[in-house]
Amino acid sequence: MPSSPSSPSSPSSPSPVEELLRRSHALGADPRNTNFAxxxxxxxxxxxxxxTGTPVELMWVKGSGGDLGTLREAGLAVLRLDRLRALTGVYPGVDREDEMVAAFDFCAFGPGGAAPSIDTAMHGLIQAAHVDHLHPDAGIAIATAADGEELTTR
Structure with a gap:
């Protein structure tokens, strides 16, 4: 299957996908970390x-609408990092950034996979091998409160 990492996993060295699923399940198991999906x-x-038979850099990211606590490999979008990062050259600006989601289809690696979310580009542009961003209800409440900025400076 093309979306699986090329190096075999071992008990001491889980594959990137295995590690991603483990982290996702741990984060999604606690509703204080993030809301459903x-x-x-x-x-x-x-x-x-x-x-080509050559190694290629990939990114596996939770697909749009998936739940971290129950995520499976089929719920991941798999993208080529070189193509995803090349989208910076055609980015139309913040007023039209939602249009970029359609461009992710041209970055896909292999058949199938979940639909990438709008947050996919951020994950690809960050250089870290593992990126987790969450939507905790408490953080959302502060961010959307009329005095949210003031609440964060106390």
């Missing part, structure tokens, strides 16, 4: 491109 987790690694 909220937040995204991602992992970067390499796999062998079945067309």
């Amino acid at each position: 909220g937040g995204n987790t991602s992992a970067k690694g390499t796999a062998v491109d079945p067309v």
